[in-house]
Amino acid sequence: MRIVAMLMIVAGHCFGQSGCAAQAVGMNAWVGAFMGSGARIAVNVFLFLGCWFMVDAPFRARRITKLYLEVWCYVAPITLIVVLLGFPVPMKDIVRGIFPFLGKAVWFASAYLALLLFSPWLQKILAWPERSLRLLVIVSFFLTSLWVTVYTFDRTEDQWLDILVWFSLSYVSIGYYKHYLSQRIRFGKWTVLCLAILLYAVLVCTSMTQTGILHKLASAYLADYKTLPNMLCAMGIFYFFQHADLGCNRVINWFAASAFAVYIIHQTPAFIPVIWKQVFQSEAWTASPYSSGYLILVSFVVYAGCACIDHVRNRWLEPKVLNNPLICWVERRIDAVYADALDRRY
Template sequence: MFVIVIHHYAYHSTFNWQVYNSQYTGALKVNLFLHFIGKLGVDIFVIIGAYFLCEKRFTFKRPINLILTTMFYSFGIWITLTYVLKVKLLIPLSWRDILLPFPLPSGYWFVYSYVIMLLAMPFLNIIIRALNRAQLIMLIMELIILWSFLVIGFIIFGGKPNTEINDLGFTQTTFFTLLYFIAAYIRKYSGNILNSKKYTAIGSLISLFLVVFCSYLANSQRTFNLILATFDTNGPLVILSSIFIFSFFRNCSLNSEIINYIANSMFGVYLIHEDSFIRPIIWRQLISSRLYEQSGINYLLAGLGYSLLVFIICIIIDIICRRLIFKRVIDNLTYHITKIFNKLEELILHKYS
């Protein structure tokens, strides 16, 4: 989650990385690296969740709690900014915009994709249980070819008439199913390499070295754009790095109550700092990365410092607001809504079984 925050510093802030300027080569190369680690963070975040979900029984409690938590922050931030602090929002909204097609003031692409993955979880698990090791590998390789190599090829080369990347079935949502299958493979099979701390550490270091090397090669607009296209969540190097890094830490014996306590606020960190209305305030009004564009080192250090500050503040807000003040309310709503959905499920299964 911390590297995702750093990525948002690079992506949303005032430094104009979209236009290559040789005066800011150092900052542009660092920016490219920060793009990579942010996408890496997304893949690892999904793999962590999928690793545990792929062998669990489905319950409506997970998606319902996630949706309620998202609504809590989205409405809470919007109401606070609009009616309490009287802030003039850069994106004005009417109540009709907020309530339709579903009640949420802010947009979160990750939440949409993750909720759909949670709802698809029981069916994905049926597929995983039905496949042997070789078949699961074949499925993963086919999806990597379709949604990684071919999609990136379309982005880089383009120009093919009447052809879009989603013609191959690729969206951020469907891509999460690929990460789900990868996580299931790691959990069920792994093998000597992924089960070795030594090999996964070497794989992680080599992958990150390649990322630094590729970022260093970005000396023109074309090269920058080509490398950036491969640094998305579905990039081969991003997928490979996420597998090695996740597997390395899976092989480590870590047992920390502090880490576990803080980890419980990571989703809250995302919902707070990536809120559609908070985001421009943080990265464009309070923090200006353009002040550090002259030096790659200064740009990196500023990104680390500001991102750490945002990260810590969001953790504190989540602990106080969601986990201490409103936890009981959210848990009670989750419990009662889950009961309703469980009864509907029982009725449907009883009728058609």
């Protein structure tokens, strides 16, 4: 599921950031739209998957330091390398590269770190009686997802408070689903997946062929992860993989382990124009008859290349940094502060 979600995200960025979306015509435009319009659905898939494992996991400062290290070790060096190679980089992106969390250089990582930091208090909410928890999820859903679905022109996605609210609601909702509904709901996984794909196809076709209100609605549903159609598509994919018995495959696990690093590397702000226009020469192929095939190839190459880089980091750099006495001391202090705060009764 991590691989599928990240390939959707890479394809979406490649299609939109390379200029292909603006120049592709005919069949290439359609293939590109189907491949590149699911990035925000994939954001929900990735978020739901992380929440599924987080809701029952005890807080550990090691998860915070690992995430911080992973982001900084990619964003800061890549930004400096791009600057040293002479590519034009706005000062804003240089600062965001050096301080990636403060500048939200990679927004999902910043939001996910925030979710990790206050997840222990959200975990306390999951200890509420089922009826109270269900009421909270329903009310929260009406105030967020249903509102932007019905009145989708009130665009709020990507604002900090919006992201934080949606990540928190996703955490509580996935926790409620895991604890109370996952054993009660029984649908055919292939049926659910096909319905999710059908809904996605309808949204893409509508955004491509219609004008006016229908075009705006379909485009908004694809772009805003809070909307009901977007969430249903993501839940369909999530439900399929939740019930799919794929066994264990070392090759798949090897690539899946680096999914988050793939996102960080190819979305470092200073690197975005370089990777598409310089590395993959997007201006030379976006208007060609084979642009859709090239889009598919580039998406897989980006994923594979970033995964190889990440495994080098995991093998040679991460263990040395995380086992540093100072880092270990900081982690113990954070764990102690959280243990004391969570043990207090207010």
